[in-house]
Amino acid sequence: MxxxxxxxxxxxxxxxxxxxxxxxxxxxxxxxxxSGFIKANDPTGFGYKLQEFFHVFHTDFLNDYSTWxxxxxxxxxxxxxxxxxxxxxxxxxxxxxLLLIIFFTFLTFYAAFFEVxxxxxxxxxxxxxxSWQSFGKDLILLALILVIFIKKERITPIIxxxxxxxxxxxxIVLASFGIGIYTIYFLPIIDFLPYKVGNNLPSLMEIPxxxxxxxxxxxxxxxxxxxxxxxxxxxxEYMSQKIWEDENWEIVGEPTTKLIKKGYQVPISDLIISDAxxxxxxxxxxxxxxxxxxxxxxxxxxxxxxxxxxxxxxNQTIQELSKExxxxxxxxxxSSSDDVNYLNxxxxxxxxxxxADAIPLKSMVRSNPGVMLLQNGVVIKKWSKNxxxxxxxxxxxxxxxKNG
Numbered sequence: 190m191x192x193x194x195x196x197x198x199x200x201x202x203x204x205x206x207x208x209x210x211x212x213x214x215x216x217x218x219x220x221x222x223x224s225g226f227i228k229a230n231d232p233t234g235f236g237y238k239l240q241e242f243f244h245v246f247h248t249d250f251l252n253d254y255s256t257w258x259x260x261x262x263x264x265x266x267x268x269x270x271x272x273x274x275x276x277x278x279x280x281x282x283x284x285x286x287l288l289l290i291i292f293f294t295f296l297t298f299y300a301a302f303f304e305v306x307x308x309x310x311x312x313x314x315x316x317x318x319x320s321w322q323s324f325g326k327d328l329i330l331l332a333l334i335l336v337i338f339i340k341k342e343r344i345t346p347i348i349x350x351x352x353x354x355x356x357x358x359x360x361i362v363l364a365s366f367g368i369g370i371y372t373i374y375f376l377p378i379i380d381f382l383p384y385k386v387g388n389n390l391p392s393l394m395e396i397p398x399x400x401x402x403x404x405x406x407x408x409x410x411x412x413x414x415x416x417x418x419x420x421x422x423x424x425x426e427y428m429s430q431k432i433w434e435d436e437n438w439e440i441v442g443e444p445t446t447k448l449i450k451k452g453y454q455v456p457i458s459d460l461i462i463s464d465a466x467x468x469x470x471x472x473x474x475x476x477x478x479x480x481x482x483x484x485x486x487x488x489x490x491x492x493x494x495x496x497x498x499x500x501x502x503x504n505q506t507i508q509e510l511s512k513e514x515x516x517x518x519x520x521x522x523x524s525s526s527d528d529v530n531y532l533n534x535x536x537x538x539x540x541x542x543x544x545a546d547a548i549p550l551k552s553m554v555r556s557n558p559g560v561m562l563l564q565n566g567v568v569i570k571k572w573s574k575n576x577x578x579x580x581x582x583x584x585x586x587x588x589x590x591k592n593g
Contacts, residue, residue, distance in 0.1 A: 207340065209336060209340075210337065210340045210344070213333040213334075213336045213337050214273050214337060215274065216333060217270070217273060217330060217333050217334060217337060218270045218271070218273040218274035219270065220330065221266045221267070221269055221270030221286075222267050222270035222274075223270075223312075224270075225265075225365065226267060227312050227315050227316070228259065228262070228266075228312070229260070229263035229267065229372065230372055230377050230378055231314065231372060231377040231381070232257075232263060232372060233372075233373060233555040234314060234377075234551075235259040235310055236258070237255070237551055238309070239251075239255045239310075240255050241305075242300070242306060245299075245300075245305045245306065256373060260366060260369035260370060260373070261366075263368075263369050264365040264366040264369060265289070265365075266289075267361070267368075268361055268365045269285050269286055269289065272358065272361065273286065273344075275354075275357065276344050276345050276346040276347050276348075277346050277348070277354055277357070277358055279341055279344030279346070280341050280342070280344075282344075283334075283337050283341035284338070284341075286337065286338070287335070287338045290327060290330050290331050291331070293311075294324065294327040294331055297311075297324040297326075300320040300323075300324075301319070301324045304320075306320060307319065307320065308320065308323070311323050311326065314382055315379075374573060375573055375575065375576055376554070376555055376556060376559075376572075380571075382552045382553075383456040383457050383552065384552055384553045384568060384571075385568065385571075386568050386570060386571055387567070387568060388567070389566050390563070390566045390567070390568065391472070391475055391476060391566040393455070393457045394456075394458070394460065396453055396455055397453070400452065400453035401450075401452040402452040402453065403450070403451055404448070404449050404450040405446050405448055406423050406425075406446070406449045407423065407446050408422070408424075408444055408446075408447065409421065409423075409424070409427055409440050409444045410442055411438045411439065411440060412439055412441045413438055414436075414437050414438070414439060416437075424444075457549070459548055459549050461546070462474050462475070462521065462544070462545050463543065463544050463545075464542075464543055465526045474517075474519060474543065476565065476566050477517050477564070478564070478565050479516050479517055479564070480517075480563075480564050480569070480588070481517045481518070481562070481563040481564065482507050482516065482517070482518040482519070482540075482561075482562055483553070483560070483561040483562075483563060484500070484504075484507075484519065484520045484540055484559070484560050485520075485521050485522070485554050485556075485557075485559045485561065486520065486522045486524070486558045486559075487547050487551055487557055488522070488523060488547070488557070489522055490524065491557060492532075496557060496558060496574060497535075497536075499574035499575070500536065500558045500574070501536050503558065503560060503574070503577050504536055504537075504538055504539055504540060506577065506579065507539060507540070509580045510580055510584070510588065511539060514588045517541070519540055519542070520538060520540040520541070520542050520543070521544070521545050521550065521553075522542070522544060522550070523545060523550055524544075526542075526544075553571075554571050554573070555573070556572075556574050556575075557574070558574050559571065559573055559574065560577050562587070570587075
C-alpha cells in the first residue's frame with residue numbers, strides 16, 4: 190500500500206503551499222505543546238497561580254479544584270497544539286485556539302494593567318514571565334491564531350486515514366491529560382524549583398561574593414529659601430553638585446526611592462523555620478549533618494482521609510528507622526499549633542514540629558504531605574505521599590553501614 194493512501198498532500202487544492210498558514214501552524218502548535226507540557230509537569234504549581242486569579246475575580250470557591258483545573262487547561266493546550274500540527278479537526282481546533290487565546294489575553298492584560306498578579310505562570314517556573322511580557326506574548330499568538338482562524342478551511346490533515354487519525358487523537362488526549370495526572374501523584378518529572386534534588390540549600394540562601402546587589406535611585410525635592418524655586422534632583426546629582434553647601438537650598442519632605450537595576454536575587458529568600466515560640470531554627474535544621482527527614486504539609490486541616498493515612502505510614506516508617514539509625518525528622522507546616530497538636534494526638538507523631546510560611550512550603554514538595562531527605566543542607570531525595578518508600582528500601586539505599 191502506498192504512502193499516499195494514508196497521508197494527504199501538504200499543498201492546497203491549487204497546488205501551492207500556503208506558507209503563511211504553515212508558519213503560523215508550526216509556531217503556534219509547538220508553542221502550545223511546549224507551554225502545556227511545562228505546566229503539566231507541575232500542575233500543582235500552576236494551580237497555585239490559578240488561585241491568585243481566583244482571588245482577584247472573587248471565585249475562591251474554586252481553590253480546592255485548582256490543581257485539576259490546571260490539568261484540564263494544560264491538557265487542552267497540548268491537544269490543540271498537536272492536532273493543529275497534524276491538521277486534525279482543523280475548524281474545531283481553530284475555534285478552540287481562538288477562544289483560548291482571547292481568554293488568556295484578557296487575563297494577562299488584566300493582571301498587568303491592574304498589577305494584581307505579578308506572573309501569569311504561562312511557562313510555569315521554567316521560564317518566569319512578568320504579566321506584561323505574558324500579555325505581549327499573547328498578542329503575538331493572537332495575531333498568528335487569527336491567521337489560522339481565517340484560513341481554517343485550508344487546514345488539511347497530514348494523516349488521511351480516518352482510523353489512523355482517530356487512533357492518534359486518542360493517544361494524544363490520553364498522553365496530554367496523563368502527564369498532569371501522573372505528576373500530581375508522583376511529583377514533577379523535571380523540578381525547576383530551588384528545592385530540587387542535588388541543591389545545597391544554605392548556599393541558595395546567601396548572596397555569593399561579588400554578586401551585584403539591587404541599585405536604587407533616591408530623588409530629593411529641593412526648595413530655594415530665597416526665590417521659592419523648587420526642583421528635583423537624584424542622589425548622584427546631589428552629591429556631585431555639592432548642593433548641601435548652598436544654604437539657600439533645603440530638602441522638602443522625604444526622598445523617593447526607585448529601583449533602577451535589579452541585582453542578584455537569592456533563590457531562597459523567604460525560608461524561616463521556627464518553633465511554636467518563634468525561635469529561629471533554620472540553620473540548625475537545614476545544616477544538620479545527619480539524615481534529616483523534612484515532612485511538609487502546608488495546611489494539615491486540608492489532609493484528606495487518604496492523606497491522613499499516608500502521613501501515618503510516613504510517621505511509622507520514620508519511627509522504625511529512628512530506633513536503629515541516627516537521624517532527625519521534623520514536620521514543617523504553616524498550620525496553627527492547635528491544628529498540629531490535634532494531628533499529633535491522632536497519629537502520635539515522632540516528628541518534631543516546626544513552622545514556616547506557606548510560600549516556601551509550597552515550593553519544597555508538590556504534595557500534601559510530602560517528604561524531603563536532607564543531609565548537610567543538600568537535598569538528597571524527595572517523595573510524594575504516594576511514593577515514600579518502605580523502611581527496608583530506605584535502609585538499603587541510604588542507611589547501610591550507618592548504625593548508631
